[in-house]
Amino acid sequence: MASSVPTTNPEVLRERVRTLKKERRALILAHNYQVGEVQDAADFVGDSLELSRKAASADADVIVFCGVHFMAETAAILSPGRIVLIPDPKAGCPMADMITADDMIRWKALYPGRAAVCYVNTSAAVKAECDVCCTSANSVKVVDSVPGPEVLFAPDKNLAAWTATQTSKTIIPWDGYCRVHNNIRAEDIRSARKKYPGAEVWAHPECRPEVLALAHRTLSTGGMVREARATSAEEIIVATEATMIYRLAKENPAKRFYPAHEMAFCANMRKITLAKLVASLESMTHRVVVPPDIADRARVAIERMIQYG
Ligand code: 13P
Ligand code: SF4
DSSP, X not given: OOOOOOOOOHHHHHHXXXXXXXXXXXXXXEETTSOHHHHHHOSEEEOHHHHHHHHHTOOSSEEEEESOHHHHHHHHHHOTTSEEEOSOTTOOOTTGGGOXXXXXXXXXXXXXXXXXXXXXXXXHHHHTTSSEEEOTTXXXXXXHHSSSSEEEEESBHHHHHHHHHTSSSEEXXXXXXXXXXXXXXXXXXXXXXXXXXXXXXXXXXXXXXXXXXTOSEEOOHHHHHHHHHHOOOSEEEEESOTTXXXXXXXXXXXXXXXXXXXXOOOTTGGGOOHHHHHHHHHHTOOBOOOOHHHHHHHHHHHHHHHHHX
């Protein structure tokens, strides 16, 4: 067992992660918005959909989920036999908290017969009340796949509005949003384009419609990673959480990436640090457990999403 003397030396912390990972038979998953030191220590870095798939197929005793709480819950639901840990239990998603299971039950009752699609950025209890989940990478496919011409979509009104532009279905949105993405304004895009006139603009679909209207591409974080490798563009303004630039720049050193908004940081994603990852593996905390009755119902909605693409 590695020593538990506290240290901030990054090389020592990285070595501890390597040792503890073997001892625990642990898999470390990290979201694309995690700080660089955490991404670099992870076995896999990805978007919400990619991370769900990895969690579902994990061959490990322990999954340490470096991301926000709903993501770790999804991993726990998809891997019921495994221990799922989150290095900071206070890393939540304020958008996910904008709808509760009771809200969802009441809302569905107002619109009988409509399929309820919920973004993965929701609690397990909300997922349990939905027909199917989606992520920003597959919302269009999911909405197209559910029966009926009208669909309830929660909680992100911006993702709902963008999805509605890509499908012939009528989407009835919940009034939620991500503060980080909603704070990026059309004016930020216009000034970034003045500063970098040759740059393309890529935006995450959690951004406001007027921001998406100014973007060349609307992409999930995983879509941005793939597009960054494929594009011939040399300069890209990225309208999403600003830590995203870390991976894009690291993997594409010949290209230049600029944040649309310098302060677009998700404070919750940034609660996870390398030191907390070490502490999590050492003390096997903080365990994420979803009550089986909720997990069984939420799993149906998440597995449908994975099937739909
Ligand atoms: P992605 O699924 O695109 O990674 O987005 C997750 C998220 O929380 C965006 O704010
Ligand atoms: Fe939630 Fe927004 Fe943070 Fe994503 S960036 S985890 S939607 S608060």
